[in-house]
Amino acid sequence: MVLSLAACGKDNTDAETGGVTKKEDTAKTDDTKKEDTKKEDTKKEDASKPADDTADTKEPVTIKFSWWGGDSRHEATLAAIEKFQETYDWITVEPQYGAWSGWEESMATAFATKTAPDVNQINWNWITSFSSDGSAFKDLNEYSDTIKLENFSKSSLDLCTLAGELQAIPVSMTGRIFYWNKTTFDKAGIATPTNLAELYAAGETFKNVLGDDYYPISLGEYDRMILMVYYLESVYGKAWVVDNELQYTAEEIQKGLEFIQSLEDAHVTPSIQTITGDGAESLDKNPKWMEGKYAGIFEWDSSASKFQKALAEGQEFIVGEYMKDMGDYQGGYAKVSLAFAISETTPYPEECALLINFLLNEDAGVEIMKSERGIPLSKNGLEVCLNKGLLDTTVAEANVKVLSWVSFPLDPKFEAAELKNSDGIYFDAMSGLSYGDYSLADAAQVLVDGIKAALAK
Structure with a gap:
């Protein structure tokens, strides 16, 4: 909302401070009233004015x-x-x-x-x-x-x-939300996805129409972890951690991992091995992102500009929608x-x-x-x-879409270094699953054990 700074009646808006300064009415204001007004104005803090230091x-x-x-x-x-x-x-x-x-x-x-x-x-x-x-x-x-x-x-x-x-x-x-390279989706002849069914279908279309090296979205290890929690909260309607206690069983987490693996199996996202093989320090510096071969991200709204600016000229970058068919609840957090x-x-x-x-x-x-x-x-x-x-x-x-959608709290230890860093539990579980080193049950247990250990510290 834009706050109006227009003056009302005989009040003048101070152009420097945004505060209101009273006009002095010499015919009706006595010395006492003027002194009171001056004192009141002196008390006002200017929230936008530089400190009076020299x-x-x-x-x-x-x-x-x-x-x-x-x-x-x-x-x-x-x-x-x-x-x-x-x-x-x-x-x-x-x-x-x-x-x-x-x-x-x-x-x-x-x-x-x-x-x-x-x-x-x-x-x-x-x-x-x-x-x-x-x-x-x-x-x-x-x-x-x-x-x-x-x-x-x-x-x-x-x-x-x-x-x-x-x-x-x-x-x-x-908070995290989907972004799409609309130009690539146009090239494939389909609209950007607004639900899971359309996202799965896009994987098949990209492969058949554009080629094996085109994917609707690119999800790294930490992206997968956050998306999995969003999915599980949408399905079960409960926060990930409450009062320092993990709220999900190994069986429930396994269901979330099944969802993540299904995206890779359906050619929706490249494997971790493929992304690592690209050799880029980060996705915004990956030529496959810049060229539109990776046509989507699940990213923080505050980080969007760096991905948009990394795209080659002529590509249209748009904000996506939360996918309501993930479950009965509005998963995700801010x-x-x-x-x-x-x-x-x-x-x-x-x-x-x-x-x-x-x-x-x-x-x-x-x-x-x-x-x-x-x-x-x-x-x-x-x-x-x-x-x-x-x-x-x-x-x-x-940002408007994120704050109007998400409904669950974030536990500060969710981002603990031993969990989210490149040598942490999330990377171990998600890369191990993608490479085939872990079964779904094994990856779920790695997450449960690692998260509980972090919460116990």
Whole structure:
């Protein structure tokens, strides 16, 4: 919703702050009333205005800022850093960034050895994994005068609160949804699928019409795990984990694995061996994705832009639909997409807080970042994006569909490193099944044992 900033009656809208300033009526307002009005205006916090700091009284400092992502996120963040340094010119920001592959492992080491950068883009579950006692990240409640916390709902801040401390600021909410390369489906002579029956049929059509190396969707190991949980929640109508307890039996999980294997058997998705053989670091860098041979993904709405921008010219990328024929329930979940945290070890927490506030709340930072990390949770950030038409329309469409569909919670340990990393339980079970090293029952038991062990920690 776009919030109107139009003035009412004799109220003037302040162009810089978005706040309302009263006209002074010298004929009707006495000195006492004017003084009260001035005091009231002084109390107002400006959620979008830069902090009133100047370099004249500040010693130069350097802070390090780390994040991962695709090229478009890197470009936008680097541009925002440049603008931040112009605004707060006693602060130098050293960027540290890269692709996701191997990123969590290196950051885990940095947090454990207390050598992490000053400001960090983090996954939501890192709070639980690396700072369950509050030892890795600053309590950002202490910097509420710098980071305009009033821009965020209490419920969203609560998601990043652990051990009684606000350990990060949530950037956006996200969930997984289908995306399709419509150009490839057009080439095959069929519409993009809206249900499972159409998806299975598309596998056969792609093979017969386009060739053996064309597939309706590409699903890696972790994609398969998340899609399996979405399927099982749709069938059984219960959350994956509740109160640190796995809610599914080995037999129920086996049913989910049967579904995943059926997609591979029906030529809907390539095998893990085929995907690995492509030799790409990630799907968005895979020539088969770029050329449209892999014509779909099941991906986070906040990550859509990097896949869209990777496509060769002339290919149409669209948001898909949730498949209602999976079961009687609306499976799937939403989570905090990304968050910003300040390392407990930083000597410059105020400067770090200024950077976070700039990226999320200040107009100048928001206008550069747009929706590169998802649809902003910051009230001012969202308002700026809506008023200026800055949101990526594909990301915005997907986010609306996700948040209106999903109905189950996500347990933070679902994304524990020992489960989701390339040497983790999910990869072991899904690749073992795809390669034929595990039976359905064996893969199900690998998941049950590994997940219960992670939950017990």
